[in-house]
Amino acid sequence: MQKRFLAPLSATLMLLAWTSLAAARIPLPDITELVDKDGPAVVNISTTKTAKVQEGMRDMFEQFHNRRGGPMDDFFDQFEKFFGPQGKGGGKPHKQRSMGSGFVISADGYIVTNNHVIDNADEVKVQFKNNEKPLAAKIVGRDPETDLALLKIDGKSNLPFLEFGDSGKIKVGEWVLAIGNPFGLENTVTLGIVSAKGRIIGAGPFDNFIQTDASINPGNSGGPLIDLDGKVVGINTAIVASGQGIGFAIPSSMAKEVIAQLREGKTVKRGWIGVTIQDIDENTAKALGLDNTKGALVTSVLDGQPAAKAGIKTGDVITAVAGDKVENTNELLRRIAALRPGQSTEMTVVRKGSPVTVSVTLGERDPQKLAQQGGPGEEGGDATAPAEAQAKSVGLTLRAVTAKEAKALGMDKARGVLVTEVEDGSEAEQADVRPGDVVFEVNQRAVNSPEEFKKVVAEDGKDKGVVMLQIKRQRQTVFRTVPLGETK
Template sequence: MSHPIGRRAAAALVLLPFAGCGGLPAARAQRGAAALPDFADLAERVLPAVVNIAVTSEQRTEVPPELRGTPFERFFRDRRGRSRQSQGAGSGFIMDPAGLVVTANHVVGNASRVVVSLQDGEEYVARVVGSDDLTDLALLRVEARAPLPSVPWGSSAALRVGQWVLAAGNPFGLGGTVTSGILSARGRDIGSGPYDDFLQTDAPINPGNSGGPLFNTAGEVVGINTAIFSPSGASAGIGFAVPSDLARPIIEQLRAGGRVERGWLGVSLEDIEADEAGRRRNAGRGVVVAGVVRGSPAARAGLRPGDQVVALDGQRIETSRALVRNVAALPPGQTVQLSILREGRATEVPVQIGRRPAGQ
């Protein structure tokens, strides 16, 4: 039986002749090869700031409902109801030389102990400064004896579909791993929450990469790797990262106060398709208020079901997701102007943004 690597090598040998025979001229093939990026310098520069994260969690097996109140309950508690430790691993990156580490919330979860390991083998017990489950982000702090290597934030908005990216992390526990690919798409909704706005990349991302950075070619963090789409559980060429422009203000809030405060209107919304929007005398798509929470900022401002939201402080609103994200980014207490259409007539409604209730 031939080894898998042997099969891949054989396939490569079959393809080689096409570079110089009957297809592209050799000179053109060489120019194409020269145009491919070399990530060696980039990897050498950023890897010292990429960390492995090991977590220990306490798990307690609950007594099954069918055993409660029976003679077997005590036996179960004595033999199986004790706390057990589970281990996990993920990735992260140092954003500040003072020891601030960004990772994914689902990596640290309810961990009782978090250990951050650097590429040079140094290990530090980390403290969770704060986390946000709605964007799956967490901020850790380690106490180091000297300034740590760090990497800067970049702008995810400046990244164009088709541009090269580099993912780094701890896939399958193999620390210090880099993979390359392109930005495949942006604005992906994968059904994980109301703030889904993921970058999609074909840079191989696997279990253990969660929380690790996605770099642009300048060595700036443009995303935090968080999920993959895969029937097998391994990389299928579709990975998702939280955009840096979404992550950075969340991390700054965690750094300042350990928690995230989001703006809130208190409405349920529905998207309007283009043809329906036209009937509402508004070109393009839009957002309609489906319901108003009693006592909410929207209710106090006089918003009604059926109102169509056109803009927020002059910024055009196209989808309900955009409105939710824009409002969430506002500080509670700030007053904004909602441009709405009510029964076909345009009007401006001032609304004082509230604080998003916990669990919503």
């Protein structure tokens, strides 16, 4: 009897609890006043640029001209009717139009949008809500690395505008709304929450996106992400095409600095120290004697650059800039880039287990030079080496580097050991060690022969359970860490 009585009582209590929770639900925010206030400052941006028919298209039409009488004749005839002859000597330029969003940030007509919205545009026009005539806008400046651009409408002095908020204070779960022109639909509003912060999506070197489930669609790019105080906390930029409710916005804390420089008529200048870096995994942390995986591992230091002048060395782990901790390589890039060239800052590095403080006077980041650095090395080197010069360790077949190979790699003299073979299924293969790699150091100890390599593995590697290899790969330096559990 007692069990039969308790069962319906439990169900009743659960129902009462659910009813209480439902009655106490927090209502959705009323954003009608916010939309009325902020909506007029959001604009549609349309661009026109001149494009030429690509070579592949031209080749296709030339083949068509040589072989008339096929089933595609009607298609090609109609295409050339509208776009002109595309074969030999053909391919007249034609206009391409695109559309995006933006928002006014000052009463005198400065407008923020994405760089990709206006990139290569011959003509930019801005359409305000309830305004029949679009207005011509000029490009004041743009910054491809953060995908931001600043426009200006002349002759205006009393435009509605939005203010930047503090994206650093916004929390995951807070309500935000996006206003823009998705699919060319004027002033569309969507509501959602901040889904995550600090997202890295591979869009550029300074990824630090706010993720939101407020619907962002084609045409929303460049529009504002607004908090419930009516302040802009992000600039809507990207979506995951294969997913729903996954959009990304540039945080206002980053955008404000960039826009301020563009508004002054300047190109964006960023700090630079002259190193290449990589993230730290658990095995690498173990090899370096670190307690955690935080920081950025310096894989190379460029000669004559600020880091080299300050005494930073390959193998150092940068853990703080100006007293602020560095979590990973992406954060280090953002921290350095946020500083101005010529500015001095203190950096904390861990070198062979001990913290060292260095003072660095920053240079200027040059994206064009960065693109030219680190290209593939020359093909070359000796095809074979004496068998007795080879040895096996941790799943690798190794031999000393020859003078010819050193020259091909841009080295002033032969040093290190060359990986000639990687054992299938070995820990070294899984750690992405490749044939052709040249190993300079094992656990930060120089090795110039297979015997030296094996000695460090047997001594220091055995104690730590891992070996960290400093590798020269096609004129670039990388670190790869190999666990010693299953290796030979």
